[in-house]
Amino acid sequence: MTHRFLIARGLGIARLAIGLSTFGRPVLARRSLGIAVPDTDGGTIARMFGIRDVALGLATLSSDPVVRDTGLRLGALADAGDAVAVVFGRRGGVTDSGATLIGGGAALFALAGLAALPRRS
Secondary structure, X not given: OOHHHHHHHHHHHHHHHHHHHHHXXXXXXXXXXXXXXXXXXXXXXXXXXXXXXXXXXXXXXXXXXXXXXXXXXXXXXXXXXXXXXXXXXXHXXXXXXXXHHHHHHHHHHHHHHHXXXXXXX
16 A cells, blocks of 8 residues: 555545544534634535535545545645635634644644645656
8 A cells, every 4th residue: 555545545534534523423523623702504615625525535435546636636636726715715704723733633634635636647
């Protein structure tokens, strides 16, 4: 097993865990970000992000290299977008610890996803 394969496997497993926990317990996402405003959507938005991570995790864990690489690319794009969203969210109530945990984690996942992709010749 190569280090790229192991990184992809780790990302896929982490995405499944994060996605399933966010889908099942959306309040955890709000707490992780440190958002104190009331939850007016019943967790709908958090669940949307959760199911996205489940789908990306399943793609990343695929034995088909085309599907796996597509999952890695889409995951890196989504994670980069999440990191930017957290930066903008700082104005709307995301705490320092939430920005570090979620924004930093998203940036790390984006970089790891790119690192797991095969090199082109």
